[in-house]
Amino acid sequence: MLATLRSATVIGIDASPVHIEVDLCFGLPRFQLVGLPDLSVKESRDRVHAAIRNSGFDFPQHRIVINMAPADLRKAGASFDLPIALGVLAASGVVTATGIREIVIVGELSLDGTIHPARGVLPIAVGARRDSAAALLLPAGNATEASVVEGLQLLPVRTLSEAVTLLNGGQAGWPARIPPPAPTAAADDAADLADVRGQAFARRALEVAAAGGHNLLMIGPPGAGKTMLARRLPGLLPPLAFDEALEASAIHSVAGLIPPGGGLLRERPFRAPHHTISDAALVGGGAQPRPGEISLAHHGVLFLDEMPEFDRRVLDALRQPLEEGRITISRAARAVVFPADLMLVAAMNPCPCGYSGSTVRTCRCTPPMVSRYRARLSGPLRDRIDLIVEVEAVPIASLDQSQPSGEDTSSVRARVMTARARQRQRQPRLNARLPARALSTTCRVSTAAQALLRESSERLHLSARAYHRVQRVGRTIADLAGAETVDTTHIAEALQYRLIE
Numbered sequence: 001m002l003a004t005l006r007s008a009t010v011i012g013i014d015a016s017p018v019h020i021e022v023d024l025c026f027g028l029p030r031f032q033l034v035g036l037p038d039l040s041v042k043e044s045r046d047r048v049h050a051a052i053r054n055s056g057f058d059f060p061q062h063r064i065v066i067n068m069a070p071a072d073l074r075k076a077g078a079s080f081d082l083p084i085a086l087g088v089l090a091a092s093g094v095v096t097a098t099g100i101r102e103i104v105i106v107g108e109l110s111l112d113g114t115i116h117p118a119r120g121v122l123p124i125a126v127g128a129r130r131d132s133a134a135a136l137l138l139p140a141g142n143a144t145e146a147s148v149v150e151g152l153q154l155l156p157v158r159t160l161s162e163a164v165t166l167l168n169g170g171q172a173g174w175p176a177r178i179p180p181p182a183p184t185a186a187a188d189d190a191a192d193l194a195d196v197r198g199q200a201f202a203r204r205a206l207e208v209a210a211a212g213g214h215n216l217l218m219i220g221p222p223g224a225g226k227t228m229l230a231r232r233l234p235g236l237l238p239p240l241a242f243d244e245a246l247e248a249s250a251i252h253s254v255a256g257l258i259p260p261g262g263g264l265l266r267e268r269p270f271r272a273p274h275h276t277i278s279d280a281a282l283v284g285g286g287a288q289p290r291p292g293e294i295s296l297a298h299h300g301v302l303f304l305d306e307m308p309e310f311d312r313r314v315l316d317a318l319r320q321p322l323e324e325g326r327i328t329i330s331r332a333a334r335a336v337v338f339p340a341d342l343m344l345v346a347a348m349n350p351c352p353c354g355y356s357g358s359t360v361r362t363c364r365c366t367p368p369m370v371s372r373y374r375a376r377l378s379g380p381l382r383d384r385i386d387l388i389v390e391v392e393a394v395p396i397a398s399l400d401q402s403q404p405s406g407e408d409t410s411s412v413r414a415r416v417m418t419a420r421a422r423q424r425q426r427q428p429r430l431n432a433r434l435p436a437r438a439l440s441t442t443c444r445v446s447t448a449a450q451a452l453l454r455e456s457s458e459r460l461h462l463s464a465r466a467y468h469r470v471q472r473v474g475r476t477i478a479d480l481a482g483a484e485t486v487d488t489t490h491i492a493e494a495l496q497y498r499l500i501e
C-alpha cells in the first residue's frame, strides 16, 4: 500500500512544500528513509516507531520505504514525525481518510505519542493557505499562532491517536474556526516618553531618529538614562501594519519564540543583546539557519548597550544587514535570507570608567585610554550612524519634581508619522536610506543652507560621508518642521548631532 501526504519545511521564513510517500511492501521488516533527510529526520524513525506502538496501534511488520520530495531539498528537524507516522498508519490501513493528501501536516512526536509544538508553524500556515491546502493538521500548542492566517482550516491535535480519530472522523468533525487572539491592551507600565525627565536634547534626537529612520548613538555616563531612552524608541514609530506584524511574527515563529497562546506581534520589537553575544547569535546562523537578534529586531529596534565592548567581528557582521535590510546566510546547499530591517540604537560610556566629563565623579582614565576606547567606534559601522548625542545624567535630586516631565509618546509619534508621510510622498524610502546621489535631487536645500553646509564642512573637516549624513538629518528635521526646503536652522541643528567624526 502506498500513502502520500503533504508537509512543509521552512527556508528562511518561507514555507516550502514537502511531499511524503510511504510504501509498505513484503520483505524483511525495515524502515528506510530516502530523499535527502538529514540526521535529525533520520532520528524520527525511532520516535515514529515508539509513538505508534505506545498509542495502541500495531506497527506494520513490513518493509517500509519513505520518500521525501523534492529530493534536492535538504529536510531537517523533527516536524516530519507526525506526517511520517500518519503515513505509516495510512499505508497500513489504520488511517482511512481519503482527503488526507490535501492536508498539510506538521508536528514532532515524543515516544508516548504526544505531539510537541514546532518551530516555524506560522510561515507553514501562510504557505498552506497559499497552496490552497484543505487544512493544516498541527500541534495544539501552535494553534493560536497559526490562527492569524485567515481562511485556513486548522486541525490542532495533542496526540497521535487524537490525530487518527480526527482524520478518520472526516470533514464533518473538523473543529470550528479558531479566533485569532484578541489584541492585548497596552500594559499600564508600558514605557512612555513622559517618564523621561529633562533630557530635551536626547529626546529631540530620538524624535529625529524615529522620523527619518536614522540610527542613533548615545554617549553618557552610567545612569544617564540611555537605556531608558532607547526603550522608548519603538513606541515612537508608527504602529505595526498587518503585513509587518505577520513578517516579524514569522521570524519569531521560526526562532521558536512565540509563546503558547501567542499570536501576531503587536508592538515593534526591541532587542537588546548582551555584548558577549556571538556573531552567529547576532546575525543568525547554524546548520539549519535560524534568525539572529538582528532579524528578531526586524521592523523594530536593535539596542547595543556598551557598544565598544562588543567583539569587533560581531560589529563588522552588522554592516551588510544594516545596508541591505536583510541578512544572507550562505550554506553549501543554498543561501537563506532573513529580513533585518531595523533601527540601530547604540550606547556607550564616554570613557572606560564611564565618568569622563562628569561633574559628579572624577574620571580615572588616561587620555590615551579614552581615545583608544572611542577609536573602537570608528570603521564601517560608524558610517551607518547618522546621529550621535551626548547624554548627561540628570541630577538625582532634580529627577522628581523640578525637571519637567516631557511630552508623552503618542504626541511625539504623531509628529513622527506626519514627517514619515512627507517622505513617502517625495521618495520611496526614509531619509536615512537615501543614497548619496539621490540627496542632491531629492533634498531641496536653500542657498543660505548650502553655504552653511559648505562652510561648516570645511571648518569641521567633515568627510564626504559625514557631509551626506548632515544633509540626510537636515532633511528629516525639515520634514518634522513641515518645510519643503531644507534651511539653515535645519542644517544647524543637524550639525549638532555629529559629536565625533
Ligand SMILES: Nc1ncnc2c1ncn2[C@@H]1O[C@H](COP(=O)(O)OP(=O)(O)O)[C@@H](O)[C@H]1O
Pocket (backbone or CB within 6 Å): 195, 196, 197, 198, 199, 220, 221, 222, 223, 224, 225, 226, 227, 228, 229, 394, 399
Ligand atoms: N532623565 C531621567 N528621567 C527619569 N528617570 C531617569 C532619568 N535618567 C535616569 N533615570 C532613572 O535612572 C535609571 C537608570 O537609567 P538607565 O537608562 O539605565 O541609564 P544608563 O542606561 O544611561 O546607564 C532609570 O531606570 C531611571 O529610573
Ligand SMILES: [Mg+2]
Pocket (backbone or CB within 6 Å): 223, 226, 227, 228, 305
Ligand atoms: Mg544602560
Ligand SMILES: [Zn+2]
Pocket (backbone or CB within 6 Å): 351, 352, 353, 354, 355, 356, 363, 364, 365
Ligand atoms: Zn574615565
